[in-house]
Every structure is written in structure tokens, then in C-alpha cells.
Amino acid sequence: MELAYEYWLACIRHVPARKKIMLRSEYTDASQIYYIEETRLHFTEYLDAGEAEAVISSRRSWDVRKNYEKLCEKNIQIVPYFQEEYPERLRVTADPPYALFVKGRLPDCRRPAAAVVGARRCSAYGEAQTGAFAARLAEAGVELISGMALGVDGAGQRAALNAGGMTYAVLGCGVDVCYPREHIGLYMDIQKHGGILSEYPPGTPPLRAYFPARNRIISALADTVLVMEARERSGSLITADFALEQGKDIYALPGPVTSPLSRGCNHLIRQGAGILSTPDELLADMGIHVCSPGQKSDKNEKMLESPENMVYSCLGLCPKSVSQLVKETGLPAGELLERLVTLELQGYIREISKNYYVRING
Template identity: 45%
Template sequence: MTSNTLTDREALYCLCHVPGFGGVTIRGLKDTFGTCLSAWTASPQELRKSGVLTERRAEVFLESRKYESVWRKEFAGLAQKNIRVIAECDPDYPTRFLPYKDRPAALFVKGSLPENEVPSVAIVGARACTEYGKEAAGFYAGELANAGVNIISGMAAGVDGYAHRGAIERGKPTYAVLGCGVNVCYPRENYKIFHAMEENGGILSEFVPGTRPAAMNFPMRNRIISALADAVIIIEAREKSGSLITADFALEQGKEVFALPGRANDPLSGGCNRLIQGGANMLLSPSDVLEFLGMKYERKLTIHKFSQNRLAKNENLVYASVDSRPRYLEEIAALCGLSVTECMEALLKLELAGLVFGTGNQYYKKAE
């Protein structure tokens, strides 16, 4: 039984609860009936006549109305949990979403949303990533965040979590798009970064608070990750992985895609290597992304994590082939006798150690 005191914002919250209702359906109902309140309170006859819903979906919708009082009580308690509801008509709804028909009808947010005028980059990749992937995710996120770029990811285990950490460790904001409610920390291993983002950055979801993680939710949230970003970076991905779904959404949305190359025989690099083969940008330095964004890369040297004496064999070979003047990647590979892929991996580790840095366009030099 619906109430005469129901507000339009409460009606939107109720619509978001209806099983199978996403932004397209809710927007269709609102456009047809004028407001969310009118859509929520429409009679069965009006619903059938509108043709917006199939008969089965209309039955599910009408059946859901019996939970109105429960959902209104939930809605009333959101502010106490520091959860905001951002509707499409609100001024702080991300303008980056507006070109897309499948944009969320509402967002649930803890913390803040990325500012529309600040460049943003999404970093995603394998959950079961290697040390190479962890280091790369943290390094690129930290360097881009230091340059003034907002870092977006999905707070999943592996690459996502290390990307968030890379920004957090620099004291910069980072934003997580969840495949569950914003009051559900998943996976639990990321609870520290979850709480850190509430203070510096934000957590957002199109799923109502309390929604548990479900496999079908994660591909859906990937389109939001890519939509919020000006460019998407893929770090370690198998040839069939969720990260490639994000890359596909990015390409459909007209976003630039960068992929970190890896060994040809490494399954965790198969997806990235295929993306590069298909025309994605090869990621070799933070400057590659910053140049696309029209920003300058000013490398801030950090204390060396280890000395030259502790470098592994390949890193030693590469370091000995790098000069104080910039050298091209293929020239370095030829000098040290390694493949280009092996050389790139060694260069990344040397960059992380603060021993070399990229000057752009695949040129590298020793740190002074």
C-alpha cells in the first residue's frame, strides 16, 4: 500500500530496489509518467497501457511495492551511515555519465565523487596478479595521482587494490566503484583502503546499500569505471578476464586504452598483449598517459629501495645499458642482449627503484 507522503526521492530509491530495474528501465518509467513518484504509484492498468514493462516485469514491479515501508525506513537511515543518494538530475551527478544511455539512474556514495573538471584514469587488472603487476599498479597510480590525476578502480583483490594503495600512499584521492552496496567492504582484505577512501576520495555504486557481491554485478559496474575515466589502464589480464570487459566498455565509450605489456608466454599478460596487438596504447611510462591528457610528467625521485649491487641479473644488464642521456627502448634492448619485453620489465623495476626514469616516447635515462 503506497503512502500519500512518499517523496519523489524516496520513490527513486524504491525503484532502484526492484529486481532487474537499472538506469534504462527507471529512466523509461520516469519519462513516461513524468516523475519517479508517478511511476512508482501508477496503477496496473496504467503500467500495461504504457508498454514500458513486459507483463512479467510489471508483475515483479507491482509485487515489490509491498516493501515500500521497509525501503523508506532504509532511506531515512542513509544519512546516519554517511551515504548520499545522487540522482541524475542533481548538480553533482557526474557529467561524464551523461552521453551514455545505460548510465545509472542514481548513485550511492560514501565520501566524495571525482570532480568533473579533474583528469581521471582507471587502473584495473588481474585479481591473482604477480609481483610485477602489484608493483606496476602502485607505481602508475602513485605517479599519475602525484601529477594531479584522479585514480579510479574497482577495489577488487590484486591490481585494483594496489592501484588504490598507490594513490593513498601519496596522500592523493582515489575512487572505488563497487559491485555491491557502498556499505559492504568486499573483499574484506581491502578494509583499510575502504576506510581511507571515505576520508580522501570516495566509494560509489549503483546498487542499493546492503547489496551483497554477486558475479553478475561486476561486469555491470565495469561500465561505470570506464565512464568515469578519461583513459583506462589494463595491468595484467588473461585473454578472458573481467578487465577486458572494462577495456571493451572503454572502447565503446570512446575512451583511450593503455595496456602494460608482458612476456608472450605469460598467461597473465595474454590479455594485455592482445589489446596492444589490436591497437591499444603500449604503456611504458606514466608520461605516455599524461601526454595523452595534455599534462607534463615531472618525475619526483624517491629514495632507492635497493642499491645497484642488489639488482637481479636482467636489471643489472639493463641498468648498465642506460646512459645519462635518453636512450630508446630498442637501443637499450640491443645493448643488453635482452628481448624488448624483458627489457621493459627490467626498466619498470628500475623505475620503481628510482634508478632510471622514462622521458617519454620509449626513451629512458639514469636518475641523477
């Protein structure tokens, strides 16, 4: 029931997230805020009169139990700032949202993550390069963060899914609103292999004013931000600005100097952003070693002599489930899991999501 009160607090309008965090930090749980005296709220020094009244009036019109039940019926999770599951990458930023609403799951903070952003009306070159980078990163176990917009965002997230990877879409509307509508298929698939995230309550329409703010969440959830194509004035450059403030690595895809879609990227490179030349070079910069196709390492040669070879040989850069590996190896599930644990402890494979594994080296 505690989350029901967190939901109420998260949905109060006209009170900034930072003030909600300050208010909530004074109490054991959000229910105490719901029941405190009106005079005490008015004497809270960091709340102005309008903000205190916003909290008070919301209590009069908000049915805590009924509204939370509706949220659960939509299979939407709420992850407030003070909950352990709240992404640490986001918590340490200058302007974290009070809560995230989630359909699917949250990014795994133990995994490397890259944000892929760019023009909605991208060129064939930008779309192709986005797909190539996104697929290769996904194969290497990197989680992709984007905004599910038309153009670069959608191309990158679809490529990541097709490569068997995990991707997360941060929306400038409620998580129960598919925007753009053309991406309804992508919207449904991301929920199965990642998550749909937003700081805005369910039902919030995709207003233009909400999108610049959501960009700070996209960059915050990633270790690295890739700008694939961007005009001189672009939402992607807003994301890059947030990334700079957050201390993230920024890379840009170079393009023809005559192309308006490349001017933003070329400007970022001139300012010192990394150059996206090949996906493997980017992975190396991120500290992720992936052998080129057909390349064998000494480590893998030694593996060929071990009892785990059969399991290892069934794995590649595309994730496979335990049930799929049981079919391919013919091993009982218990024995297979023992082999997988051994291989992971030895550093040959990685569990990129629950019961899904990939090779680390080739």
C-alpha cells in the same frame, strides 16, 4: 523527501535501468510514479506485464520514509540519473545505471580521471608498475577509478592514496559491503579521500554475475583505462571492451611473452592499445604537463620574483591543505587564500579537491 521516492524506484528489481529512466522521464518526480494508478502502469507500452507488476508490488511492501531514513543512517547518498550531480561521463553511455549509491563523494568531472585495472593474482612486476603509475598520476592531480579488488586494483588505489591523491572504488555489491574483506582498511580510507560507488542497493551481496556489469561504470568514469596485467580471459579485458564502446583511450602494460599474466595486455597492444612505458609519457598523452624532478621552467623562474613565491615554494605534486599551508608560510588564512587564488588564475597551481592544492608545473 523526493530522494526517498528515488530510492524506492532505484531498488525495484526486475525492471531494467533504461526502463526506469524512460518511466521517470514522463513525470516531474518519482513520487508521482509511486502514486499512479495500477491500470496506467499496465498500459505503459514499454513495460511488460511482469515489469509493471514489479512496480506495483514494490509499492505494497516498501516503506518510503523508513527505508530512506535507514539509508541516511548509514551515511549513504543516492544520486539518481536525473539529478544534476550524476556524473556526466556516465550519463552519456549506452547503459547508465538508474542511480549511484555513494559512501564518500563522487568523482570530480572537472578533473582528469584514469581507470587502473588488472589481475587479482598479479606478479611482483605488475604490482610494482601499478604502484609507480598510480602514484605519479595521483601526484599530477589525476583521479583514479578502480574496483578495489585484490591485486592490481588494490595496489593502484593504495598507491594513489599514499601519494595524496583521490581514488574511487566501484563495487559489484552494496556500498555498505566491504569486498574483499581483506581490504577493509582501504575501504575506509577511500571514503575519506574519494568514494565507494555502486549501482546496487545497500546490502546487495558480491555475486559473481554483478562484476562484469560494474566494469562498464569503471571505464565510463575515466578518460583513460590502464590495463596493468591480464590473462587471455579476464575481467580487465571486459573493462577494456566497455572502454572501446565508450570511446575511451586504452593503454596496456607490456610484459614477457612467456607470462600468462601478460597475454591479455600484449593482445591489447597488438590490437592498437597504447603502450605504458613511463608515467610521464602517459601524462603527456593525457595532455597533462608535469616537469621532471629538478627541472625548472621559464614560467617558474618568473614566479621566483613574485610576491606569491613563498606560497608557491611550499607546494609540490603532493596535495597540501590550506591549514597546512598556513602553518608553513606563517600567512593569515585570508591573505593565503588570496595568494592561492592568484596562483591558480595564473595557471601555476590547481585545487584538486576542496582546499587542497598542488603545483601544475614541477
